[in-house]
Amino acid sequence: MKSIENIDLPIASPGAGRSLRVMRYGMPGKGPKVYIQAGLHADEAPGFLVAHHLEQLLDSLDVLGEIVLVPVANPIGLGQWRDEFLQGRFDFANSVNFNRQHLNLTEKIAARAESLLGDDADINIAIIRKCTADVLKEVHPADEAGALKKILFSLAHDADIVLDLHCDYDAIMHVYMGTPLWPEGADLAAQMGAEVTLLAEKSGGDPFDEACSRLWWDLAKRFPAHSIPSACLSATIELRGIADTDHRVALQDARNIISFLQRRKVVEGAAPQLPQLLNEATPLTGVDYIKAEAPGVVVFLKEPGEYVTRNDVVAEIINPLPKKGESPVLAVRCKTDGVLFSRNYDRFARPGRVLAKIAGKEALRDPEESLLTV
Numbered sequence: 001m002k003s004i005e006n007i008d009l010p011i012a013s014p015g016a017g018r019s020l021r022v023m024r025y026g027m028p029g030k031g032p033k034v035y036i037q038a039g040l041h042a043d044e045a046p047g048f049l050v051a052h053h054l055e056q057l058l059d060s061l062d063v064l065g066e067i068v069l070v071p072v073a074n075p076i077g078l079g080q081w082r083d084e085f086l087q088g089r090f091d092f093a094n095s096v097n098f099n100r101q102h103l104n105l106t107e108k109i110a111a112r113a114e115s116l117l118g119d120d121a122d123i124n125i126a127i128i129r130k131c132t133a134d135v136l137k138e139v140h141p142a143d144e145a146g147a148l149k150k151i152l153f154s155l156a157h158d159a160d161i162v163l164d165l166h167c168d169y170d171a172i173m174h175v176y177m178g179t180p181l182w183p184e185g186a187d188l189a190a191q192m193g194a195e196v197t198l199l200a201e202k203s204g205g206d207p208f209d210e211a212c213s214r215l216w217w218d219l220a221k222r223f224p225a226h227s228i229p230s231a232c233l234s235a236t237i238e239l240r241g242i243a244d245t246d247h248r249v250a251l252q253d254a255r256n257i258i259s260f261l262q263r264r265k266v267v268e269g270a271a272p273q274l275p276q277l278l279n280e281a282t283p284l285t286g287v288d289y290i291k292a293e294a295p296g297v298v299v300f301l302k303e304p305g306e307y308v309t310r311n312d313v314v315a316e317i318i319n320p321l322p323k324k325g326e327s328p329v330l331a332v333r334c335k336t337d338g339v340l341f342s343r344n345y346d347r348f349a350r351p352g353r354v355l356a357k358i359a360g361k362e363a364l365r366d367p368e369e370s371l372l373t374v
């Protein structure tokens with residue numbers, strides 16, 4: 001069974017209005033609930049394409065649990081054309097990244113749930129979800145993006161599985177999820193063919209996937225006497241690079257999501273044999289964000305997917321105006337061993353700009369730092 005609902009966002013400007021299309025498959029309460037969205041960063045086309053193929057596949061399958069699909073999660077960003085380019089990553093009103101500063105209601109949920117929690121994990125899950133729904137009723141965002149974030153979280157907070165479809169600039173398939181969700185969530189990374197899985201208990205930016213999952217382990221720490229499992233397997237799936245909109249590849253990505261959901265008994269049918277996990281997960285603290293130390297033109301010497309070792313030259317920055325005696329070529333080296341999983345698509349460097357990312361095993365930063373890029 002499929003139903004479609006349109007949810008209006010509050011009107012931000014007279015005469016202008018936007019809405020979210022929400023598709024629902026299956027029956028609430030009958031089995032696991034899954035929430036999937038695409039395009040929270042509205043400039044990331046591959047997610048929309050995979051959601052399109054996912055919808056086509058779901059239309060002909062029986063859903064045993066419940067699936068909520070939001071194929072365009074950010075109509076605000078999708079309207080951000082500037083000159084010839086769609087922006088879509090930052091709110092024009094305040095420059096906040098649309099995938100940062102999502103709701104963190106843990107303290108309020110804890111206050112409500114404290115006297116209700118017991119020893120039974122399933123009952124505790126139900127109590128926490130009810131308290132979350134009650135707390136959400138008291139959240140009244142002032143602006144349009146805040147209202148959007150509240151709606152998305154309201155649709156997803158009680159899901160057992162949350163998949164947030166994104167992409168990077170020029171990248172291989174990779175996945176972000178909470179450390180407590182590993183290795184339970186390893187079948188997602190394996191099925192998607194992710195070469196890199198990045199784990200953090202707290203990334204520091206409050207992205208959407210973490211808003212859905214972190215409250216569980218935060219509450220478990222807060223109430224150690226009660227059994228509180230990590231009840232939401234929430235992940236951000238980075239569907240390669242921003243220009244990767246190939247039908248064949250996107251359809252296979254959608255099929256992989258279906259296979260994962262079959263294995264999790266959300267969709268009818270037998271899942272195919274689980275592919276082998278390509279690489280063990282690595283900590284988000286271990287990501288080497290290789291930054292430019294000088295301005296100039298970037299020439300990459302390494303490809304996405306290549307394994308690099310510490311001190312390898314990943315790129316060169318060419319300075320077209322070197323001072324007398326100065327080399328026009330600056331070598332850019334990595335600080336760790338690991339897979340180069342993403343490169344910037346822009347070929348102009350300015351000091352401090354991230355040029356590439358390497359998934360290293362050893363921590364390069366403190367877990368309390370903000371571990372995501374802006």
Ligand SMILES: [Zn+2]
Nearest residue numbers: 041044166167
């Ligand atoms: Zn994104």
